[in-house]
């Protein structure tokens with residue numbers, strides 16, 4: 241058994257009590273984040289916490305803690321669980337109150353919970369690549385919010401899973417948006433393409449790190465939407481997220497990408513990403 245984040249404290253997992261009338265449980269009325277831990281250290285925690293506050297603001301939820309306090313709690317969560325390499329998950333809901341769509345009053349406090357997990361990096365995927373499948377993007381029009389409402393993502397990922405695929409590549413009509421829990425990129429003639437960060441995608445922190453990596457290795461970036469046809473004509477395809485990092489896609493619905501091999505630009509981006517990973521702190 242481990243330790244959980246519960247509001248402003250770190251407690252033993254079995255101490256956490258969730259009300260059945262929690263709005264997260266009933267409406268998915270809340271937001272969340274996943275942060276990677278490398279060598280006991282949180283990666284891009286600043287960016288994740290900032291996005292957490294910005295998602296909260298977009299759903300008009302006021303987080304009753306300062307960012308500093310939240311950072312402190314997240315560090316304590318990692319330490320209490322003695323995480324070396326893995327990730328933490330945390331979420332906040334609009335609190336517990338008799339079921340009613342209308343927001344509760346200020347007397348109802350949001351409920352913050354989180355946990356940490358030791359979890360090895362999926363290095364075999366980085367090396368060998370994964371398969372993906374196209375799934376129609378039927379989610380709402382505020383995909384820029386990291387909302388707890390994940391039915392669209394869950395159904396898409398399950399469909400991909402049942403087809404033996406790692407990820408669903410979502411498309412609205414002909415336009416590729418992102419993955420069910422990841423961002424999607426194409427590489428053509430050494431140029432990196434990805435959907436612009438607007439309301440149709442979640443602007444991944446990993447996406448932002450990758451765009452920085454591209455700039456650092458002199459790889460031009462075009463934040464332009466691709467059609468399905470354009471994606472399939474790319475030299476290389478990549479999927480990214482906090483836990484997937486930079487994972488090559490080598491097959492889409494049975495069509496091999498780059499002859500089913502991981503491409504050279506993907507390798508270069510992976511190598512540059514590696515330089516950003518926090519090294520172990522020597523005791």
Ligand SMILES: *Cc1c(COP(=O)(O)O)cnc(C)c1O
Nearest residue numbers: 421422423442444445446481482
């Ligand atoms: C979390 C998420 C991502 C990836 O974001 P990271 O910050 O890189 O983990 C992409 N798309 C969706 C829909 C997500 O929920």
